[in-house]
Every structure is written in C-alpha cells, then in structure tokens.
Amino acid sequence: MLSGAALSGVLLLAGTGVLLLPVQAAEAATSSKAGTKTSKTSSKTTATRTAKPAPRSPRKVAARAAAREVAVVVPPKPSFGQMYGLHDTEDPLDLKSSVALVLDQDTNEVLFSKNPQAVLPIASITKLMTALLVVEAKQDLDEKITITDDDKDTEKFTSSRLAVGTTLTRGELLHLALMSSENRAAHALGRNYPGGLETFVAAMNTKAQLLGMGDTHYVEPTGLSSRNQSSARDLAVLVKTAHQFPLIRELSTSPEYTVALGRRQVRFGTTNGLVRKSDWDIGLQKTGFINEAGQCLVMQAQMAGRKLIMVFLDSAGKYSRIGDAERVRKWLLGTTSPIGGPASALTAATAATAVPTPTAAVALTPAVK
Incomplete structure (x- = not known):
C-alpha cells in the first residue's frame, strides 16, 4: 500500500x-509473513x-523560436556629418574625417582643407574654450573645488572616476579636463566661475564672438551636448589663441597625471597617444567624441620648421583621427609637401576638391533637445 x-x-x-x-x-514496503511470531526488519x-x-x-x-533566430541589430546613431553627406566629399589623402583643415599658424596659409566651413558638434574640443576662460580669468589654481551632483552627466549619462564628494584644486581639475577630457572636472570649473555656470556659458559665447568665431555656439562647458557646435576655421582660431597660454600648452600635452582621490593615488592618462611619440612635436592638443560629432582632434604641432594648426572633425572609426593626423604628417614631410617647396599638384587638387558646406545647408542642422 x-x-x-x-x-x-x-x-x-x-x-x-x-x-x-x-x-x-x-x-x-515489505509485509511480514502471516502466522509468524518473529518480526523481521522491513526494507x-x-x-x-x-x-x-x-x-x-x-x-x-x-x-x-523566432526570438532566438532573429537577432535585433540596432545600427549606430549617425553623426551630423554623415547625415549631411559630408563623408561623400573626396580628398587626395583619403581621410576618414569629413572635415579637415591644416594651416600655418604664423601666416594663416591654408595647406589642406576639406569642408572647413561645415558647422558640426565639436564634443570635448569644447574644453579648450573652458580652459581658456579659466586661465584668462586668473582664478586661483590652488582653490579647492568639490565635485557635486550638479557635475554628473545628465546628457549622455557617462561615468566618471571623480565621485561626488571628491575635492581637488582648480589646477588639478583643469589638468584632468585638458589631458583626460574629464567631464565632471570641466563642469565643476564652469560651475565655480564668478557668477556661476550660466554666466560661464555666456562668457564662452562672448569670447567666441570676440575672436571672430561666427560659426560657434556653446550651451555647456564639457562638450557632451551636440548643441556645442563650430567649424574647422573657427576651431583653428581657438587653437591659435589657446596656444598663447603656457599653462594650457603644458596641461593639454601632459602624457599622464596622478591625483589623490581619498586615500588612493589614481593615475590619469592622455586621450591622445600622439603626445607620447617622439616623432611628433605637439604644442597643444585636444580630443573629443560623442556619437553626433564623431571622433575629433585639434592640434598645434611643428613640422619642417613651421608651426601648424590641424583640425579633424567627424572622423569615422575609433583610431581614425590619429590615422588622419599621421597621413597628413607623412604628406607634409614627403616629396610633394607644400611646406618644403613650391605648391605641389596635390595641393592644387586639395583646393579643387574641398567643398565647404553652404551656409544655407548649415542652417538645416536638426535641433537637439
């Protein structure tokens, strides 16, 4: 039973x-036998x-079954340059950047250009203007500034190694903003400007106007917003201006920097590996990236005895902006270089293929909320 x-x-x-x-x-169960008096152990x-x-x-x-078989592939968000068709512009160096400009810093002679007037998001290139205002205002670099909730990224929701409550000097924050493109550092610098963040952003736009950067507009100090926009021609002006300040030159080209975060010593590195290369003589640099802007890079560098300013915007691919800089350098130091002798056929071809974006087209920039 x-x-x-x-x-x-x-x-x-x-x-x-x-x-x-x-x-x-x-x-x-086993049952015991009927009629027996001895019980046995049951198994x-x-x-x-x-x-x-x-x-x-x-x-x-x-x-x-359908969910397993059909993989949902979400295509990457196109950059503004891709939406405008700027990558269709051909150039003799086959650059991956849809916008490029190389000019002599002293004479303003244009050596190479590709869509130099296109107005695009500039990502963390914004931090050059942030640094310029802080340095020009001669704010105390030893003053302690604490990272707060206000410095968190509410635009792209990126992370940061600078936790809320971290206290660093203004000079340390400036170093991290320029070298490592630290967003919370840049935001804290703007927030602690006389008059606060709103006044700081207004000062950024005023400075751009004073420099003749008519294609440039800022809405915040980090570059996380795609509404921070400029052209290669305007950014060349910004690089030239920022290069006049030794502190910006020093901090932007620093390969690494260690700061005390609580009880830990934390090392930060540069976002531009070219500053570590002995065959480059870089006096100032800044990188940038958000999806809407693509990979961006601006530099001041010396080649063949001349000071040059380079701007690369909306480059497609993680390392493509570095590759484009190397292509330009190889060309400038090669046999067809326009800085080693008479203008070459390549220079003429560059001028012929460079098609700046019309002002009317730029006005069609989609609004970003």
Whole structure:
C-alpha cells in the first residue's frame, strides 16, 4: 500500500519553455509473513515517476523560436556629418574625417582643407574654450573645488572616476579636463566661475564672438551636448589663441597625471597617444567624441620648421583621427609637401576638391533637445 505522496517544488526556467511539474514518490514496503511470531526488519525502496511536461502553447513556442533566430541589430546613431553627406566629399589623402583643415599658424596659409566651413558638434574640443576662460580669468589654481551632483552627466549619462564628494584644486581639475577630457572636472570649473555656470556659458559665447568665431555656439562647458557646435576655421582660431597660454600648452600635452582621490593615488592618462611619440612635436592638443560629432582632434604641432594648426572633425572609426593626423604628417614631410617647396599638384587638387558646406545647408542642422 502506498504512503502519502511527497510533492516537489515547481521550477520554471524562463525563456526555455521547460516546466518541471510536481512528482509523486511512492513507497514500497515489505509485509511480514502471516502466522509468524518473529518480526523481521522491513526494507523500503523508493520509486520515482517523472511526469511528462505539460503541452505548451504552439503560439508561445513559435514566438520563442523566432526570438532566438532573429537577432535585433540596432545600427549606430549617425553623426551630423554623415547625415549631411559630408563623408561623400573626396580628398587626395583619403581621410576618414569629413572635415579637415591644416594651416600655418604664423601666416594663416591654408595647406589642406576639406569642408572647413561645415558647422558640426565639436564634443570635448569644447574644453579648450573652458580652459581658456579659466586661465584668462586668473582664478586661483590652488582653490579647492568639490565635485557635486550638479557635475554628473545628465546628457549622455557617462561615468566618471571623480565621485561626488571628491575635492581637488582648480589646477588639478583643469589638468584632468585638458589631458583626460574629464567631464565632471570641466563642469565643476564652469560651475565655480564668478557668477556661476550660466554666466560661464555666456562668457564662452562672448569670447567666441570676440575672436571672430561666427560659426560657434556653446550651451555647456564639457562638450557632451551636440548643441556645442563650430567649424574647422573657427576651431583653428581657438587653437591659435589657446596656444598663447603656457599653462594650457603644458596641461593639454601632459602624457599622464596622478591625483589623490581619498586615500588612493589614481593615475590619469592622455586621450591622445600622439603626445607620447617622439616623432611628433605637439604644442597643444585636444580630443573629443560623442556619437553626433564623431571622433575629433585639434592640434598645434611643428613640422619642417613651421608651426601648424590641424583640425579633424567627424572622423569615422575609433583610431581614425590619429590615422588622419599621421597621413597628413607623412604628406607634409614627403616629396610633394607644400611646406618644403613650391605648391605641389596635390595641393592644387586639395583646393579643387574641398567643398565647404553652404551656409544655407548649415542652417538645416536638426535641433537637439
């Protein structure tokens, strides 16, 4: 005779359709022989019967199968340059940047140009203007500034190694903003400007106007917003101006820097590996990236005895902005270089293929909320 059934738990494996139902354990017992006075030890065995899975809904089975077979691929968000078709512009160096400009810092002679008047998001190139205002205002670089919740990225929700509550000097924050493109550092610098963040952003736009940067507009000090926009021609002016300040030159080209974050010594590195290369003589640099802007890079560098300013915007690919800089350098130091002798055929071809974006087209920039 069977004893009372022992029920096991129900286990459902999500997404697999496998369902284990309650099972019944039956106990088999030995009976003692009739008429005997001596009782013997009973031996018991347990037999387990597994129930078959309950039938599943054909509709659910089909839906799960389709979900496994069909991979949902979300294409990357195109940059503004891609939306405008700027990457269709051909150039003799086959650059991956849709916008490029190389000019002599002293004479303003344009050596190479590709869509130099296109107005695009500039990402963290913004931090050059942030640094310029802080340095020009001669704010105390030793003053302690604490990172607050206000410095968190509410635009792209990026992370930061500078936790809320971190206290550093203004000079340290400036160093991290220029070298490592630290967003919270740049935001804290703007927030602690006389008059606060709103006054700081207004000062950024005023400075741009005073420099003749008519294509430039800022809404915040980090570059996380795609509404921070400029052209290659304007950014060349910014680089030339910022290069006049030794502190900006020093901090932007620093390969690494260690700061005390609480009890830890934390090392930060440069976002531009070219500053570590001995075959480059870089006097100032700044990188930038958000999806809307693509990979961006501006530099001041010396080649063949001349000081040059380079601007690369909306480059496609993680390392493409560095590759474009190397292509330009190889050309400038090569046999067809325009800085080593008479203008070459390549220079003429560059001028012929450079098609600046019309002002009317720039006005069609989609609004970013």
